[in-house]
Amino acid sequence: MDSTDNIFASTLPTDFDKALSTQLFEASSDGIIIMNPNTEILYANEAIETVFYYTASSLVGKPIAELMTNEDRSKFIEFKTHYINSATDQPIQKQEYTGIKLGGFEFPLSLTLTTTQLGKARYLVLFAHDLSVTPEKLSILRESARKDNLTGLANRSMCLQFLSNKIEDAQKNHYNFATFLLDVDQFYKFNDEYGQPVGDEILQHIAKKIVAACREQDFYARVGANRFVIVMDKQNTLQESYFIGKRLCKIIGRPFTLHEHTITTKVSIGVVTYPCGTELPEKLLLFANQALTHSQCLGGDQVTVYTKAFQQELEIHEKMAKTMQSLSSYEEFAIYYKPQIKVDSKVVVGLQASIRWHSPLLGVQPMNHFIPLAQNVNIISEIGDWAQQNTIRQLCQWYDRDITIPISLDLYNQKIIHPEIKEKLNRLLLQYPTFKRRMYLELSAMFMSAHSKDENQAQREIDHRLGIRLTLEDFSDDQTSLLYLITQHPFDKITLDRSFIENIDNNPLIRKLIRLIIELTEVRHITTVIEGVETEKELKILQEENCKVFSGPFFYESMPAEEVILLLLTEQGSGLQEF
Template identity: 25%
Template sequence: MEKQTSSKGEKQIKVLVVEDDRQDFVLINQALKSSIRAKYETEHISNYKDAVSVLIDNEYDVILVDYFLGDETGFELLKRAQEARIEKPIIVMTGSTAVELDDMLIKAGAADFIPKDEISSTLLDRSIRHAIERKTAEQEIARLVRRDPLTGLGNRYIFEEHMELAIARAARSRSRLAVIFMDLDRFKDVNDTLGHHVGDLLLTLVGDRLRRLVRKSDFVARIGGDEFTVLLDNIQGYHDVEMIVSKIIEGVGRPAPVSNTTLDISVSIGVAMYPENGAIGIELMQKADMALYESKALGPGHYHFFTESLQERLVQGLEIERGLKEAINHSQLELYYQPQVDLQTHDIVGVEALVRWNHPERGVVSPIDFIPIATRSGLIIPLGEWVLESACRQMAAWNDMGFKVPVSVNVSPKQLKYRGFFDFVLKTVSKYGVDATDLELELTEEVFIESGSASLHMFNTLRNMGIRISIDDFGTGYSSMRYLKDIPLDRIKIDRSFVSEKGAGSISDPAITRAIILLAEGLKLEVIAEGLETEKHAKEILEQGCSLGQGYYFYKPLPVRSITRLLETKLRPSLIAGEVKG
C-alpha cells in the first residue's frame, strides 16, 4: 500500500486507487497532481484482496478502480461495496471501449466509467468532482426520504432500520434494549380548536424536547400523526427505562408555548423490552404499541410495560379475531333482544338488538370480549352490517305476525366512517320493507364530537327518512354539550354506570341522572335509562322524570323465540295496531 500526498495546509480530496499496473498508477497519480482545480491525496492498492479489506475505511472520498484485477474484475468489487453498504463513489477505469460494459458498470453501481487511453488531468478531475457531487446529492435525498419533514426526526423506515441493527448488536453483546411508543393525549382537540398549524408547531416542539431528553446513543423518530418512537440502546434493566420514561413524561409534559398561547400537554407511553418481549423489530413495535394502548386506558400521562398478561391477551385477541371471521361467515352469530318498557305501565315499547356469538368450542362468547377486538381489527364493519340486516329481517318477520316493534341497533364509530354505511342502511331498510320509523340507531358521544359536515348531512338524511337517532352511554364520554344543539337527535340513553354500577338498591348517582333528565327535557329529547336492576331503581328514576327504561329487573336479553313468545303475550294492543309511543 502506497500513499502520495500534496503539500500541507491545503484542502484535499482523498482518492483510493486500486490498480495492479504500477505504471498506470504513476500516470493516474501524475494526472491528479497536475490538477489546477483541486488537491488530491492518493492511496494505492495493487490487488483485489487488499482492496476488499479496506473498503470499510471512510478516510477517502472516492475510489478509482481498474476493471481487470488479476482473476477478479470491477464487478466483484462493486458487488462487495454494495454488500458492505459503501457510500463512497466508485469510478471504474478500463482499456475496453465497449459501450455495453459502460452501461453494465453504471447499472452495477459505478459512479462513472473512464477509458484508460483517455485519462487526463481534466477528465479525472471532472469525473471525480461530478461523482462526489452526485453521491452527496443522492445521500441528501436519501436522508430527506428517511426523515420526518415536519420535525426533522427519523421516520418509521429509518427507525425500523436502526432497531434491527440495535437488535443485532444486543444479540452479539447479550445486552438489552427498549422500544418506546408515545403519543400526545388529546392532540386531536388541539387540531380541532386551534388549527392544524398550531398542531404542527406543537409536534415540532415535542420532537425537539424528545431529542434533548434522551441520551445521545438513543434514537427518536416520528412515525405518523402524534406518534413518536424512541429506541433505548444498551439498557441494563427496567429501572433504567423507568427513569428515562419518567423524564420524558415530565419533560415533554411541561407547558408548551405555541403560537401566542400556552398549552398544557401530556403524553402516554408504551414500552417493550428486548429480549424479554421479542427478538424481531416488528414484534417489539407491535407490543410497545399494545402497551401504549393499555397506558392510555389508565388516563393521561401514564406509561405501561408490555407484560405476560398482555401477551396472553394478544394471543387470545388474535384467536378471537380469526374465530370472529369464521363466525360472521358461518352462522355462529345470533341476535338477542332486550325489551324497553314504559316505567308507569310496564308495557313493552321497543327492543334493543344485542349480538351474541355461539362459539362451537367455547360456547357463548361475551360481547365484552369480542366487540373491542372487532373494532380494532375492522371486523366491526361486516359484523355491524350483519347485525343491522338481521334486525331488519326480524322486524319484517314480526310485521308479518302483526307486531310493530321498534328496534334499536348499536352502531360503532368505525361503521360511520365506512363510506358504504349510509347506502347499506338505505338498501337494508328497503330490502325488508320495514318502516324506517321503527328503526333506531344508537351512537356513542364520540361519534357526534368527531362529526364533520358530511356526517351531519348523513344524520339529517337518515332522520328525514324517519330513522331515529339516539346517544348511547350518555354522560360517560365528553363533557362538552355543544354537539347536542347541532346534531339531529331523538333520544338520550342514561348509562347504566349512573344507575346500578355500585350495586346498591338505590340509584348510583341520582344527581347525575336528574341532571341528564332535565337536560333532555330542555332539549325536548326522549330519555331512557338502562341498567335498571331493582324495583327501587325503576321507581326512583321514574320519580325523577324518566318514563322509559330497560334492565334485568324487567327482562334480560332474550333469543328470538323467547322474545317472540313474550311479544305475543305482553305487547300492548296500541302497538299491535301501529301506534308507537314517542
Template identity: 25%
Template sequence: MLDNPSLRLGVREVLQVPHKEDITLLEDKQLYQFLLVEDIQGVRRILLNSTSYSIGRNPSNGIVLYSNLVSRQHATLQRVPMPKKSIQLFRIIDGNLQGERSKNGILINGKRKLSHLLAHGDEIVFSKDTKALYQVASNFTEASVPSDDATIAISENELAVFNDELAVINDEVMSRLASIPELNPNPIIEIDLEGDITYLNPAAMQQFPNIDTLGSQHPTLQGLLSRATSLQNGNQDFFVREVEINERVIEQFVHFIQCSDLIRIYVADITERKRSQEIIEYQASHDSLTGLPNRQYMNEFLNLALAQAERTAEQIAVIFFDLDRFKLINDSLGHSTGDMLLKAVCDRLVHYLPKDDLLARWGGDEFILVLRHVTSPEQALKVAQKVTKILEPPFICDGHELHISTSMGISLYPFDGKDVDTLMKNADVAMYRAKGNGRNNCQLYKSVMHENTFKRLSMENRLCKAIENDELLVYYQPQVNLELGKVVGVEALMRWQHHTLGLLPPSQFIPLAEETGLIVSIGYWLLRQVCAQSHAWQLAGLPPLRLGVNLSLRQFRQKDFIEKLSQILEETGFDPHFLDLELTESIVMEDIEESVTRLRRLRDMGISLSIDDFGTGYSSLSYLKSLPINVLKIDQSFVRDITENLYDQAIAISIITLAHKLKLNVIAEGIETKEQMELLRSFGCHEMQGYLFNRPVPPAELAEFLIAQPVLW
C-alpha cells in the same frame, strides 16, 4: 454455433516456410486477420484492417453485436504494432480505452480476461448468445464464410508455429500493450521492483505533475509496492484498489509484467461514479421525507450494535414511539401538513441525540430510537421522558399551531430479546400498552404484555371471520310502556358465540371492532339481520314494534351510509317508521353541522332517532334543541342507585323534564327492581327496559314472549 466444424480452420493450401533461422513464418507471407461473429442475427465474418474497433450493441460501434445481453460498448480491439516484425497483431480489451469495463466481461477460450493478445482460433464469448472466433488466413479471398469442404489455407503445423511465435511476442510486448499508451487519455504508470518510476504516459504527467518528484511517496503509489509482492510471487494476476487524492477518487488496475520485472498501473478517475453510488446508497438507506435512517439502515445498525454489546456485556434500549392521533391531523389538515409536522418533529429531535445513538423512521408516524451503553431501565425511561418534553412545545405547520404527544414502548437487550426482530416486536407491544393506558406515556416491556397482545391478536383474527362462520348472534330486549301496559319496542343487542370463550357480550368485542374498523361490516350485517327479522315477525302476525339499533361513529361517518341503509330497508321490506337508530352523544356532537344534516336526512326517511346514554357524554344543550331526534335514553348508571342517591334522582328528573319540554320521548335503561320502576314512573318516565321486564333473548324466545305477553305494570 461457433463449434460447428464448418466454421473452423482447416488445411487447403500448404505454406512454404523458409529454412532461414532469421525469417519467421509471420514475416514470410502476408496474412489476413478476421473476426467470425455469431449472434442472434446469424454468422458474419469481418476483415480486421483498421487500427482499432469498438465492439458492442451500440449502433455506432465499429463491430455491432445484435444482443441485449452485451454492453453498449463491450470490448475494444486494438492493433498492436510489432517492432522488427512485418505483421501487426490484435489485442482485445474488456470495455473501452477510458477504463470502463463491460457489465458481463469477456471469456477467452473459457477464461475471463481483461486483456488478451489474440491467437488464431481463440474463441471470445461476450454473452450466452453472442460469440466470436479469431482467424488468420493467408489468402484474402477466404473472407467469405467457408463451406464444409472449403477451409482456410494454413496448415496445422504452420498454425502451431504461428501460435508459438505469438506466445513469444505476447511476453515481449506486455510492457507496451496499453493500447498505444502515449495516446491513452487515462494515466498509465510503470514502476520497477524498487518502487522507482520507469514510465509515465502524457496523461499521468498532466494529472500528477509532482509524481516524478515525490516518487513512491505520491498518493497514487503509497503502499502499492508492498501489495504488489503477491503479483510477483504469482499468487494473483492483478489487483484493483481505490485511492483518494484531493477529494478525487481514482481506481488503479495493477498487474506485474514478468518479462521486464515491471509493475504497471492503469489509473481511472471514478469520482463521479463513487458520488453516484453514494447517492444511491444514501437514498436506499434513508427516508426521503425526513432524511432519517430508514428501516433497512436501522436493522443493520442494531445488528452491529448487538454484536458489540454481546462482546462488551452492555445493554441496549430500543424505544418504539409514534405520534398520538396523527391520523386526525392528516385527515383534517391534509397530508402536506402532516408531512411538515413529521419533518419538524425529526428536526427537533436530532439536535438532542447522542452521537452513538440512532433515530430512525420506521414508517408513517412511527420512529425508533436505539440507545447504546444503557446501564439501567431507568436510564432509558429518562431518555423517553426527555423526548416527551422536547415535543411538548407546539409546532407551527402551514399556519396551524399543533400540539402533539407520543406513546412510547421500551425493550432492553439482553433481557427482552437478543435479536432485532424480538426487541422490535416487544418494544411495539409496550408502545401499544402505553396507548391503552391513555396515550402520552411510556411503558417498559413486560412478558405479560406479550401474552395479552397475543390474546388480542387472536381475538381480532377470529372476529374477522365471525360473520363468515355464523358466530355473531342478535338478542332482543323488550322496551315496555307502563301507561299502555305492553311491549312497544325492542333493542337489538349483539352477542358473539366464540369457539373457546363461549357467548360474549358486546362489551368484550365491540371496542375491538371499533378500533380495527370491523364495526362497519358488522354494523351493516346487524342492520340487515334485524330488519329482516322484524319484517318476518310482522308477516307472522306479531304486533309491529319499534326496533332500536345501536349505531357506531365509524358507520355513521361512512359517506355512503344512508344509501346503504336505504338499500337494506328496500331489500328486507322493513318499514323505516319502525326503525329507531340509537346514537351516543359523542357521535352526534362530532362535526355538529354535518351530523345535523345527516340526521335530518334520516328523519325525512321516517326513521326515529335516539340519544343513547344521555348525560354521560359532552353534548351541548344549546345544540340539543336543534337536533332532529325523537328519544332520550337515561343511562343505567343513573338508574342503578336511584332509590338511594339523591344526585341520581336529580339528574333523572332533569333529563325527564328536559325531554318533555322538547317534546321528546324518554326511556330509562337498566330497570331491575320495582322500586326503581315506581320511582321513575313518579318522575314522569313511562317507557323502560331492563331485567325486571325481561333479559335480552334470542329471536324465537322473544316471539314466544310477545305471543304470551303477560299483563305489565
C-alpha cells in the same frame, strides 16, 4: 490468494454479536471495518456512516476497494498483501487514498490496517478516517447521525442504542422504566389537506409538545414518519404508565394555530414497562407497537399498556381475525335483544339489538370483541347489512302478531352521509313498510363528535323522509359535549352507558350531572335510557333523579328472539307501550 492469507478468517464467528470486542467496536466513534483476505467487508460499525455515508448493514459483502477511486484500488490490494506478509514486524500500518462517499463524492481517506483475535481466529481490521473532516466538523457529523433532521429529536438508531443501554442499566440496578410509542392518528390527512411542508411543521410542533411534557431526565425520539418514542425512568406501576399516556394524549390533542389553520392532532399510544420478558430493544418496541395497534383499533386517541394478559388477548384476536376472514356466510351470527324497561309502568318499552358470534372454534363472542376486527378485515359493512335486514324482518314478524315494540340497531359507525347507506335503508323500507317509525338507528357519541354539516343533513333526511328515528348511543362521561350533540342533531333518544352511574351512591356530582341531562333532554322531547343498572340501590337513586327508562342485568340480560317473544307475550301480552 497468497498462502499467508490462510492465517486470517473469512467468516465471522457465530457468537460475534455477543463478543466483547464487538461491543467495543460499536462504542467507538471511529469508523471500523472487519474484512476477509479477499477484502470483502464482513462487519462495519455504526460510526462508518460518518465516513462513507453508507449504512453499516449496506456495506457488508462489498469489497472495500469499491469505496476508492479506480487508481487507488490496486494500490490498496498491494497494501493489504504487504501488510499480511509483514504483520508480525509491523502490527499497525497506515496509508492514504482517495475515497468515494455515497453519491460519488471523492474525499481524502486514511486507512489504518491491523488485526484482532476473536476466539481462535484472527481478522483483518481497518480504521477509516475522512481527512477532510476537522475535529469540530466530526463532532457535528456524529451528532447529526444520531438526530432526526426535521424535529431535532433523537432518531431511531439512537433510540435503539439508548434502549439497549437502559435495559442493561435497569438489570444491573433493579429498576423499572416505561417506553411510550406514539403514532399521530390519520396524519396523512394533514399532508393531503395542507401539503407536506405544513405536515412537517405539524410534526415539529408535536415534537415541541413532547419535549415540554417530559422531564429533563426523560428520553424522546422520532422513530418513523409520524411516530415518536418516549422513555421514562422509575415508572413502577402499569397504572402510572397508563395515566401518563392519557396525559400525553390530552397535551398533544390541544388545538393550535398554524398558518391561520386551527390544527388538532390526536395520538394513539402503546406502552410497555420494563421488565417485560425481553432484553432486546427491538422486541421491546415490537411489544409497544402491538399495544399501539390495539389503541388504533379502538378508534385512536387511546392508550394501551402491554401486559401478559394483553399478549394472550392479542393472540386470541389474531385467531379471531383469521377465522373471520375465512367466513363464507353469516350463519354463525345471531341477533340478541336487550329489553329497555319503563319502571313506573313495569313494561318493556323498547329493545336494543346487538350481534353475537357463535364461532365453532372460539365459542360465543360478544359484539365488542369482534366488531373492531370486522372493521379491520373490511367485512363490517356486510355484517351491518345482515344485521339490519334480519332485525327489520324480526320486527315485522312481531308486528304481524300485534307486537309493536321499537328496536334500536347499531350502524357500527358507518357514515350515514354515504348515499349507499340511505339507499339500503330505503330498499328495506320498501320491502318491510311496517317498520317505519319502529326502528332506531344508533350512532355512537364518539363517532358523532367528528360530524359534519352534511352528516347532520343526512340524519334529518333519514329521520323525516325514511321515518327511521335516531339514537345517540353509549354517551359516557368523558366524551364530547352532550349539549352540542343533542342541539345540532335530530336525536329521538340517547343512552347513557354504565360509566355514568358507577359509584353513583358515593358521588353527589354524578347525581347532579344525570339530573341536568334528564332536564335537558326532556325539554327537547328526547327519551333518555340509563344502561347497565345492576342493583336496586342504583335504580332507586336514579328514580329520585327523575330517570324513567332503564336496561341492565338488574332487569334482563340480552336474549335471543325466541326468549324475547316469550317475555313479551307472557308478561305484557300485546298491550306494549312505546316511548
